[in-house]
Amino acid sequence: MRVNGSVFIVDNDAKTYALVSAFLTYQGYNLVKSSSNGEIVDTIKKNNVDILIADLDHLQAVSPGFLERSVFINPLLVVIGYAGMPSDVPVAVPHDNIFTLPKPLNLDELESLVMRAREYQAMHACDKSEGLSNQHQLLSATMVGASQAMRGLFDMITKVAGSNATVLIQGESGTGKELAARAIHQLSDRVKKNFVPVNCAAIPDDLLESELFGHVKGSFTGAYSNRAGRFEMADKGTLFLDEIGDMKANLQVKLLRVLQNREFEPVGASKSQKVDVRIVAATNKNLEELVVSRDFREDLYYRLSVIPVTIPPLRERRDDIPLLIQAFLTRFNSDKRNSVKGFSRDTLEILCNYEWPGNVRELENLVERLVILKRSGFITPDDLPEKYLSGRLPVQIPVQVPAKVQSSAHAVPVVNELPEGGICLNSAVEEFENRLILQALARSGGNKKEAALLLNLKRTTLIEKLKKKNLAYGEE
Numbered sequence: 001m002r003v004n005g006s007v008f009i010v011d012n013d014a015k016t017y018a019l020v021s022a023f024l025t026y027q028g029y030n031l032v033k034s035s036s037n038g039e040i041v042d043t044i045k046k047n048n049v050d051i052l053i054a055d056l057d058h059l060q061a062v063s064p065g066f067l068e069r070s071v072f073i074n075p076l077l078v079v080i081g082y083a084g085m086p087s088d089v090p091v092a093v094p095h096d097n098i099f100t101l102p103k104p105l106n107l108d109e110l111e112s113l114v115m116r117a118r119e120y121q122a123m124h125a126c127d128k129s130e131g132l133s134n135q136h137q138l139l140s141a142t143m144v145g146a147s148q149a150m151r152g153l154f155d156m157i158t159k160v161a162g163s164n165a166t167v168l169i170q171g172e173s174g175t176g177k178e179l180a181a182r183a184i185h186q187l188s189d190r191v192k193k194n195f196v197p198v199n200c201a202a203i204p205d206d207l208l209e210s211e212l213f214g215h216v217k218g219s220f221t222g223a224y225s226n227r228a229g230r231f232e233m234a235d236k237g238t239l240f241l242d243e244i245g246d247m248k249a250n251l252q253v254k255l256l257r258v259l260q261n262r263e264f265e266p267v268g269a270s271k272s273q274k275v276d277v278r279i280v281a282a283t284n285k286n287l288e289e290l291v292v293s294r295d296f297r298e299d300l301y302y303r304l305s306v307i308p309v310t311i312p313p314l315r316e317r318r319d320d321i322p323l324l325i326q327a328f329l330t331r332f333n334s335d336k337r338n339s340v341k342g343f344s345r346d347t348l349e350i351l352c353n354y355e356w357p358g359n360v361r362e363l364e365n366l367v368e369r370l371v372i373l374k375r376s377g378f379i380t381p382d383d384l385p386e387k388y389l390s391g392r393l394p395v396q397i398p399v400q401v402p403a404k405v406q407s408s409a410h411a412v413p414v415v416n417e418l419p420e421g422g423i424c425l426n427s428a429v430e431e432f433e434n435r436l437i438l439q440a441l442a443r444s445g446g447n448k449k450e451a452a453l454l455l456n457l458k459r460t461t462l463i464e465k466l467k468k469k470n471l472a473y474g475e476e
């Protein structure tokens with residue numbers, strides 16, 4: 001079984017202890033036993049404990065002040081604590097390494113917090129890892145992502161930001177092209193000057209030239225005064241030419257001239273004007289194809305794509321989905337003063353397996369809408385709009401939701417049908433069985449007789465299975 005990390009459980013209630021330990025063993029965690037002297041700090045240090053799960057009342061009683069000191073024991077230690085009422089949480093919980101949930105314990109909630117704990121650790125481990133520049137940290141504060149593709153993108157952005165080279169960003173709609181363009185500007189020496197976006201598709205063709213280059217008074221009907229264009233506004237800064245694939249041929253020639261000579265002529269002017277602008281262009285069209293079909297000038301394409309950057313669609317970097325959801329949830333909870341706690345495991349599974357034709361923008365909008373409508377508690381599949389649910393079969397083999405900390409090799413796709421590369425039937429069936437058993441135990445409050453009834457098994461068969469599966473569920 002995969003080992004995810006080391007967990008130490010502090011709870012004086014035998015039933016809850018048994019339930020939590022069985023659940024975490026099933027999840028692949030290594031359960032740490034208390035050190036011989038019974039000292040919690042000692043146990044954590046000796047066993048490199050990653051996650052401490054505790055009944056907060058009990059924890060405070062046996063180790064007063066522990067929560068306040070926890071982050072100093074191990075900076076990556078996360079405490080997941082439960083208390084009778086949120087107001088029973090014995091400290092003001094000022095640390096972001098402490099997550100709390102109410103009693104009675106709900107395994108879905110616990111699992112969601114364990115996932116958050118792993119994300120917290122991965123994020124902070126990254127912060128501390130050698131060679132991670134300040135620039136990288138600045139980037140990850142605005143652009144969320146830990147997939148290989150996004151890490152590659154962060155590297156590329158940090159490398160190119162310092163140069164003046166023209167960057168062409170390609171990617172489907174909503175993948176984050178504008179965000180990447182802004183990040184390049186933010187990390188460049190030009191940061192104190194303007195970042196000027198121009199959407200070439202949104203401005204009517206006959207106005208785009210004057211919008212870009214400005215005009216002199218009287219140059220056309222309605223030109224009542226001299227007006228600076230976006231190139232001039234972006235002097236010493238960055239000009240972001242969005243939807244460049246929609247630019248008409250006559251303007252493509254003029255743009256090429258600016259790129260070659262670093263000078264332009266405002267509409268109606270007789271003299272050209274020098275300009276020092278860094279150009280970042282973006283498109284969701286395939287420019288190479290437009291070049292082949294002669295809709296885009298080849299010479300301009302080469303001028304623009306000195307540094308080509310492609311942002312892959314979200315469905316090709318599914319590892320980022322839980323991280324983006326968490327980031328948007330935190331943002332919208334805070335913006336809207338709501339307190340949605342998280343997404344249930346099955347909801348996350350659905351979202352991780354959805355195709356996301358609108359990419360990150362669609363995900364962002366969905367989370368915003370769910371936070372507004374739900375306000376508090378956990379988002380469940382019932383809260384999702386219909387389109388996210390279609391294509392789901394009534395029974396799915398449960399899977400591990402890909403989290404930042406797991407390599408993509410660990411991410412098992414939801415098995416609605418036999419994957420192309422085949423599947424290990426035994427492990428899939430065993431996972432399914434384990435989960436149902438644990439759910440039955442959770443529902444029966446740990447009572448094996450009742451759990452066996454729920455599963456239509458004999459009590460002895462259930463106990464046998466628990467032993468065989470090494471799901472150490474309490475003492476017999």
Ligand SMILES: Nc1ncnc2c1ncn2[C@@H]1O[C@H](COP(=O)(O)OP(=O)(O)OP(=O)(O)O)[C@@H](O)[C@H]1O
Pocket residue numbers: 142143144145171172173174175176177178179180284324360361364
């Ligand atoms: N990696 C990310 N982390 C956080 N937010 C993101 C990320 N990528 C995209 N977003 C958010 O998704 C939304 C869409 O991003 P953006 O406008 O940059 O996409 P785009 O590729 O320019 O889309 P379009 O082609 O439709 O213009 C924005 O609100 C942006 O903040």
Ligand SMILES: [Mg+2]
Pocket residue numbers: 177178242
């Ligand atoms: Mg855009």
